Amino acid sequence: MKINLSQQIIVFSVICAVIFTILLISILWSSITIDLAFKRENYAQKVDNHTNTLKQLMISDDIYAMNYNDDSWLYWQNKLSTLLKFPPKLTAPQKTIQQSLKSQNENVRHLFDQIALSRSKAVNSSVQNHFKVRLMTQLESIRSDSVQLSSIVKKDIHQVIKQQVIVIIFTFVLCFLIVIVGGIKLSKIFTLSLKEVKQAFEANHSGNFQEITLSHHTDEFESIAKAFNAMNSKLSENTVSLEAMKKIVEEKTKVLQQLSDTDPLTKVANRRALFERGNMEYSRGIRGSNQLTILLLDCDLFKSINDKYGHLFGDEVLKHVCNICDEAIRDIDFLARYGGEEFIVILPECDIDGGVDIANRIQQLLAQQPIKNNSKLVKLTLSIGVSSLSANHESFEDLIGDADKAMYIAKERGRNRVEVLSQSALH
Amino acid sequence: MGNKISIIVISSIVFGAFALLYVNAKHLWQKEQYPIVIAVSKTPLSSPFYVAKAINAFEATCVSVTFEPVIGGQAAFSKVMNGEADFGTSSDSVIAFQSLLYKEFVSHAMFVHSDNDVKLISRVSANISKIADLKGKKIGVTKGTASEYFLSTLLALHGVSIDEVELHHFKPEHLNSAFVNHVVDSIAPWEPFAYQSAMQLGDDVIVHDTKNLNTLSFNLISKQADNYDVEKAKCVLEALNTAIDYIALHPKKAQEIVMSELGLTPDFIAWVWPDYIFKLALNQSLLLSIKSQAIWINETQMMNLKDIPNINNFLDSRAMLQVDPLAVNISL
Numbered sequence: 001m002k003i004n005l006s007q008q009i010i011v012f013s014v015i016c017a018v019i020f021t022i023l024l025i026s027i028l029w030s031s032i033t034i035d036l037a038f039k040r041e042n043y044a045q046k047v048d049n050h051t052n053t054l055k056q057l058m059i060s061d062d063i064y065a066m067n068y069n070d071d072s073w074l075y076w077q078n079k080l081s082t083l084l085k086f087p088p089k090l091t092a093p094q095k096t097i098q099q100s101l102k103s104q105n106e107n108v109r110h111l112f113d114q115i116a117l118s119r120s121k122a123v124n125s126s127v128q129n130h131f132k133v134r135l136m137t138q139l140e141s142i143r144s145d146s147v148q149l150s151s152i153v154k155k156d157i158h159q160v161i162k163q164q165v166i167v168i169i170f171t172f173v174l175c176f177l178i179v180i181v182g183g184i185k186l187s188k189i190f191t192l193s194l195k196e197v198k199q200a201f202e203a204n205h206s207g208n209f210q211e212i213t214l215s216h217h218t219d220e221f222e223s224i225a226k227a228f229n230a231m232n233s234k235l236s237e238n239t240v241s242l243e244a245m246k247k248i249v250e251e252k253t254k255v256l257q258q259l260s261d262t263d264p265l266t267k268v269a270n271r272r273a274l275f276e277r278g279n280m281e282y283s284r285g286i287r288g289s290n291q292l293t294i295l296l297l298d299c300d301l302f303k304s305i306n307d308k309y310g311h312l313f314g315d316e317v318l319k320h321v322c323n324i325c326d327e328a329i330r331d332i333d334f335l336a337r338y339g340g341e342e343f344i345v346i347l348p349e350c351d352i353d354g355g356v357d358i359a360n361r362i363q364q365l366l367a368q369q370p371i372k373n374n375s376k377l378v379k380l381t382l383s384i385g386v387s388s389l390s391a392n393h394e395s396f397e398d399l400i401g402d403a404d405k406a407m408y409i410a411k412e413r414g415r416n417r418v419e420v421l422s423q424s425a426l427h
Numbered sequence: 428m429g430n431k432i433s434i435i436v437i438s439s440i441v442f443g444a445f446a447l448l449y450v451n452a453k454h455l456w457q458k459e460q461y462p463i464v465i466a467v468s469k470t471p472l473s474s475p476f477y478v479a480k481a482i483n484a485f486e487a488t489c490v491s492v493t494f495e496p497v498i499g500g501q502a503a504f505s506k507v508m509n510g511e512a513d514f515g516t517s518s519d520s521v522i523a524f525q526s527l528l529y530k531e532f533v534s535h536a537m538f539v540h541s542d543n544d545v546k547l548i549s550r551v552s553a554n555i556s557k558i559a560d561l562k563g564k565k566i567g568v569t570k571g572t573a574s575e576y577f578l579s580t581l582l583a584l585h586g587v588s589i590d591e592v593e594l595h596h597f598k599p600e601h602l603n604s605a606f607v608n609h610v611v612d613s614i615a616p617w618e619p620f621a622y623q624s625a626m627q628l629g630d631d632v633i634v635h636d637t638k639n640l641n642t643l644s645f646n647l648i649s650k651q652a653d654n655y656d657v658e659k660a661k662c663v664l665e666a667l668n669t670a671i672d673y674i675a676l677h678p679k680k681a682q683e684i685v686m687s688e689l690g691l692t693p694d695f696i697a698w699v700w701p702d703y704i705f706k707l708a709l710n711q712s713l714l715l716s717i718k719s720q721a722i723w724i725n726e727t728q729m730m731n732l733k734d735i736p737n738i739n740n741f742l743d744s745r746a747m748l749q750v751d752p753l754a755v756n757i758s759l
Contacts, residue, residue: 103704121586147756
């Protein structure tokens with residue numbers, strides 16, 4: 001069942017308000033009822049008092065005596081009659097008592113009048129006594145009725161108070177239960193729904209795009225869930241593209257990196273990559289006292305090959321030299337084009353003799369695998385300068401400088417040679 | 428939604444089961460009803476009995492009631508004393524007369540009083556314009572009843588001795604014919620006989636204004652009661668209490684019930700009803716009234732006894748104290 005929290009809270013408040021209004025009305029009603037009951041009680045009390053006064057007047061003097069004070073009697077009799085004329089609002093059974101009171105009062109009045117009239121006549125004492133008792137009996141009847149009315153009213157007051165206490169206790173228990181049950185229910189809905197929303201956010205944060213699934217279907221939380229789920233769906237689409245983009249960029253970067261490090265003609269490392277790797281190997285050599293040797297290779301008479309066979313063939317020559325070198329060097333070695341027809345091979349963990357051996361092997365392989373131009377063998381040799389890292393070298397460039405010097409010595413000494421710079425000429 | 432439906436269904440089943448149980452098991456907690464006979468005087472003063480029966484007020488109590496209609500409280504009293512009825516309706520005057528005979532009976536409560544039920548009626552031709560004119564006249568009364576007491580006090584109040592009039596005793600139902608047939612000049616009947624005479628003779632009748640000069644009450648009486656009788660009396664009084672509340676709340680309906688039960692006309696009801704005050708009570712004034720009447724009866728030699736019995740012995744408050752203790756204002 002779908003719940004609207006705001007509506008629930010409003011309904012909840014309205015119910016409580018209605019119950020409290022009922023309670024208020026009930027208290028007002030009780031107060032009016034008790035007030036009326038007190039008026040009735042007061043009335044009954046007054047009737048009782050007046051009747052007692054009349055009884056006193058009867059007891060204190062002989063009502064048959066000629067000098068009896070009629071004025072005093074009539075004063076109280078009139079007072080009682082006036083009081084009985086204006087009773088407070090009474091219930092139907094109380095009205096019966098009121099009717100009885102009035103009737104008895106009339107009896108008293110008539111009987112007194114008859115007694116007063118018969119004073120002048122010779123009335124024997126037994127007759128006198130009888131009518132005195134009759135009058136007293138009538139007054140006693142009034143008193144009995146007023147006492148009964150007073151007792152009924154007192155009982156009514158107790159009953160109203162009892163009823164009111166029950167109503168108040170019942171109302172408070174009802175409100176208390178509503179507040180407790182309603183509060184727990186709403187709190188449960190809030191807590192669980194918030195937990196579910198939080199879980200979805202956390203899942204989202206860790207890249208797992210999870211929809212909010214609510215246990216309690218409330219309008220408010222469903223609207224949040226709907227908005228979140230819509231946002232989530234779009235976000236997940238966008239995030240997939242971003243990852244793909246990242247992959248492409250990485251691939252492109254790798255390609256670009258390769259392009260920037262590679263000589264476009266020979267496909268070996270270019271001068272920038274040479275210095276990057278060279279500087280790294282130099283630092284490692286210096287730091288770890290590792291051996292490092294480099295070869296500087298220069299194609300002999302490359303200009304005349306270019307001139308004679310054309311630049312395209314010249315390019316082929318350079319590629320061929322690279323292929324030969326690749327074949328001759330170890331996996332850990334690094335071949336790069338230094339410039340024009342010059343190449344450098346970095347030989348980590350390799351001493352000068354090792355370097356010379358590799359240089360010789362290159363020359364041997366080049367001799368064994370000559371290059372042909374239109375099936376015609378073309379003579380191709382390399383002058384190779386070898387230098388090995390020493391304490392004198394302050395940079396990788398110094399090491400290249402020594403290899404370069406050795407390579408020129410090889411050129412001077414007739415080309416197609418491997419030369420190592422003498423100790424004295426070392427940088 | 429499903430939950431709500433199941434709650435409604437379960438609630439209905441539980442409610443239905445309780446209702447069924449209540450209807451079927453009602454007799455289990457309902458007490459056994461004692462069959463009783465009440466000798467009810469055929470007068471509107473007995474209205475609470477007729478109303479109680481009409482509204483089934485006795486059914487909710489422990490008694491199953493049969494009415495024995497009688498004319499006058501004295502007849503009702505006799506029925507009770509000779510065992511033909513368990514309870515009866517009698518006026519305080521009858522109680523006063525019977526107390527002097529040391530009969531073993533009690534009054535459980537007074538249920539109505541009127542200050543104008545017994546009336547003095549005379550023919551115009553008898554020239555009785557005031558009470559004193561009754562001297563030497565033939566007056567019809569019912570001996571040993573409120574009628575006799577009423578006349579004697581009325582005469583005394585106006586300075587006429589009972590010896591100065593010629594008393595003729597009749598059964599209450601015969602007073603009217605004696606009056607109409609000129610056997611007597613005046614009668615002291617109670618209702619409805621006073622009304623019947625007034626209607627029958629029309630302009631040839633004077634109904635003397637004696638209102639407020641005598642209060643007559645009607646009581647529920649029985650033989651001296653053991654606990655068993657008190658229990659029955661309690662149940663009768665409970666039903667009377669219900670009927671009296673009904674009369675206070677629905678006077679018109681109550682009047683219709685009484686009219687139909689006694690075959691009365693609306694005119695008659697309008698004639699007597701305002702004088703009646705229906706309420707249950709057992710108070711000091713009743714005791715005083717019976718006592719004063721007993722003394723009066725004895726002193727005026729309507730009866731002649733040395734000692735007046737203790738009137739307290741003729742009132743039994745045990746049943747009334749269980750029904751409406753607030754209406755009991757007497758220590759016995």
